[in-house]
Amino acid sequence: MTALLQVKDFHYYYGKIHVVKGVNMEVREGEMVTIIGANGAGKTTTLQAISGLLPPGGVRGEITFNGKNITNSGGDKIARMGLSQVIEGRHIFSKLTVQENLMVGAYCRKDKTGIDKDLERIFKLFPRLKERLKQLGGTLSGGEQQMLAIGRSLISNPKMILLDEPSLGLAPIVFREIFETIKEINEREGKTVLFVEQNAKLALKTAGRGYVFQTGEVVMHDTGENLERNPEIRKAYLGG
């Protein structure tokens, strides 16, 4: 089976600084894969480069999605191809209402009935969004903003979702709830998921496979279970 997302010998340069150094990765359809690693390992850079959200000049290598070369295709085009990213830090449109935020998420769709159906699904996953529909995005709590960010991505009906640090700044009880939902999105709705996560323990428990990044390189990749048991990983990322 060919991979839905394939990253081949990917490098990224911020000016002269070489931050990602030859990453190879693939995610097959229906999989749930995580990237873990310390701060500054190049996880977010890789994710944003895949989605075309970084200045294109710094990219070397090849990224293919759904059989098409998307290297430097431009973020809006990549999103319209069905590869959606929930950006690190949520990036809610703070002065738009929850409803308007979702409306922008559905920007590339024209099928009104399909949008309404997906909206109902999203409200089932996150009932709180329905209650806050008329509220401005900026007035939501951190957890609600994360739900909105995920909802805004889902409403585009993507083939694959990239999530960057969905647990960032959230209380444990809130991010566990969000991870449950992400799992549901993968298992029940069949969306392919690739996510970056600081909380390695939670990440490896949730994902089928994981890539471990260290200073811009993939130093290990295996199933989530094997990584969780690996003594080196335990020592470095799981607190012994």
Next chain:
Amino acid sequence: MLARVLVSGLVIGCIYGLIALGYSLIYRASGLMNFCQGDILTIGAFLGYTFYAMLKLPFAVAFILTIVLEIALGMLLERAVIRRLLGKKVDGTYIVLATIAVSYMLQNGAILGWGTRIFYFPPIFSVLSVRVFDINIQSEAAFCIVASVILMIVLHIFVKYTAYGTAMRASAMDAKAAKACGVDPAMTIALTWGISAAIGGLCGMLIGPVYGVFITLGAAIGRKGFAGAVIGGFGNMYGALLGGALLGIIETVTTAYVSSIYKDVVSYGLLLVFLLIKPTGIFNERAIAD
């Protein structure tokens, strides 16, 4: 007397409000103050005059042609000047200076094309005036008010309720997130400049028949529009309209009851008062306070 003064205040006030709205849209989209708004109005008035009075095209056709050309001018300005400068990451102040440079180029360009005399529009309507509540209003002035109000409502609906308008607001807030939603921020920002220029051109077509068309027509209106935007709350669409309308009325009342010599003192005095005491304007927008 007062009613008539208020009507003429409303005519110019609507124009100030619309120009102020142009400033606000661009501030939201690009984080900049665009000081050629007024000269874009001048160009609009000249284009309208050329199509309507010189080429004898029907008014509606002249109107549409002017708007289309102004949209193109606004988008060209954004692509050729503003985006390049933003791409070089120069300080915003320099880009604002660049818009002032463009403003003089437009003014001088207009002299090259049309000379320095005043042109008067031939009447647009067959009736000279309409009677509303016992006062006679010049047809062109009434048209200016009605068209301005319609334009405000159309813009409000477009920006607030359509998918594209919402995407425009979203890109102005967070370009990266908008991109991740499939919106092309480069396009929405360019179009915002196009729309602002179209508003300027439309204002030129509306005020030209009332005031006459000349090189510095827009320069003064542009400055007043800026003052209106600040008074309303810079960057706020509705504040801009209100601030502009208010300024137009205050100015006309001053002219009528005090003296036209003092009208600018009062208007710009009001601008200073707001800058000193309430820089966030009536609608409490943070743009100038920071």
